[in-house]
Amino acid sequence: MDAYYTIEEKYLRAVDKLSYGKTTKGLKLLNEIISNDPLYARAHHQLGMIYYYEMKDYQTAGYHFKTCMELEPSFPDNYTDYLDLLVFLNMEKTVHTVSVKALNTPGADTAGVYDLLGLFYEKNKQWTKALDAYQKAFMEVTDNTEKTDIELSLKRVQSKMKQTQAYNYHVTE
Template identity: 60%
Template structure:
């Protein structure tokens, strides 16, 4: 039986378990941490990731991401995943609120945030906003692979704009 002397040691062990694919063990450790210290923001962050990506419990994931962002607002890692979740869930007011906050936090990838905002606008067929957000992401990106992904997104939206405009019919008097 492992003995952990501090909550931080238990947290690091939980992260190791998750990284090695042992989500049940990691989940157990993270829940123990939250039971002992409900204000442990990073444990909430890790739980949010597990609930979102592995368990697909979006309500629980949202709760943990939101709690993490409230407890430790300067923790940059939470914002991408939290925004990804609320874009996926199409939560209009929350998307703008979280994105605005994320763009003020040091260490948050502005390219990633703008890319998610572009995706959100694209999902809602707001082509002009989508192009603007993807272009903002392109300006901020520093990774070649992500740059190519953003260029692909811009081209995809442009094709959708052309396709959409070619099927518009107007009644003439």
């Protein structure tokens, strides 16, 4: 059995296992960390990712993402994954609360946050807000692939806006 001297070493070992696709071993190490130190925020973040993306256990994932945010609000990596879950679950009030915190956290992916807000508004057929959020995402993005995705989102929302506009006919002589 491996002996780890610090909780950080065990955490790094768990992240390493996860990066090599060894989810079961990483999950075991992360649960050991939480049982020894329930206030270790980054372990909660990793557990949230496993439960959301791998196990599709959204309630448990939400618990871990929220716990991470409460324990370490300055940890920027947590916000995008947590918002992704909240948008997926269409949790309006929490989406707004978490997005405001994310946009005020140094190092958080602002383009990603605006992109997720755009998706949230688009799913709820709030075209103007969606367009505004996607435009903000476009102004923040630095990755070409993400830029292309945001441009497609902008076009998609504009197309939906045109489809929902009422037709007005005027008779002219």
